[in-house]
Amino acid sequence: MEVIGVKDFNEMSKRAAQFVYEDLVNRRIKVMGMATGGTPIGFYKQLVRLYKKGDFSFKGIQTVNLDEYVGLSPENPNSYHQYMYQHLFQHIDIQRDQTHLPNGAAEDLERECVRYEQLIEELGGIDLQLLGIGENGHIGFNEPGTSFHSNTHVVNLTTATREANARYFNDRREVPKQAITMGIDTIMKSKKILLLASGKEKAQAIYRLLYDKVDESCPATILQRHPNITIIADNEALSLVT
Ligand code: F6R
Secondary structure, three states, X not given: XXXXXXXXXXXXXXXXXXXXXXXXXXXXXXXXXXOOOOOOHHHHHHHHHHHOOOOOOOOOOEEEEOEEEOOOOOOOOOOHHHHHXXXXXXXXXXXXXXXXXXXXXXXXXXXXXXXXXXXXHHOOOOOEEEEOOOOOOOEOOEOOOOOOOOOOEEEEOOHHHHHHHHHHOOOHHHOOOEXXXXXXXXXXXXXXXXXXXXXXXXXXXXXXXXXXXXXXXOHHHHHHHXXXXXXXXXXXXXXXXX
């Protein structure tokens, strides 16, 4: 595990974009796992900036997102489909049919989870998975207590996670109660992982990821067992790490 400490959110975003840029230019990524939320917004901005220099293309690259809310259609402004379009896809030359997210509006959610897990397998697995981290140590929407053997599944979001995400909705009652998420095992099968963290709210989770016993009560602790993970975190997120 490599931990790269940087000054702040801006430096984290730049460093992460450079990290991914090198893999893209050297054609080491065919399937890229994407994350949403506040943390990767600066990263996507920087990646678009590097893309505009013109020395790599997203044609032929497939993307798979970690998660999507249940009950929101892909057109809903709060859906992760829209987030990805707004922050990345509309700015780059990726083919839309090569961008994949779970369908939170599917009639049969169980079947949708199976479809999504199979899709990732059929694509040949994830070459690089981008992750953020929840204050309670969640990765994807795998909340504390999720089995380390889980595949893509439907989760009930905790009150804390719904509250943390309420800032994106007009009214906190609009925050969905469920999501579809890649499981811990899905994430762990990625060949490489890049986890980003910024801000003091993430300090405890980063400390636990690095030093706590590997245990399902803190999902991120499983990452200690991943053979190729890089963490880029800013000073505040690393403030409990000596
Ligand atoms: C997002 C995701 C979540 C977030 C986490 C942190 O696709 O899977 O695990 O990475 O909730 O969210 P932010 O970045 O908003 O603090």
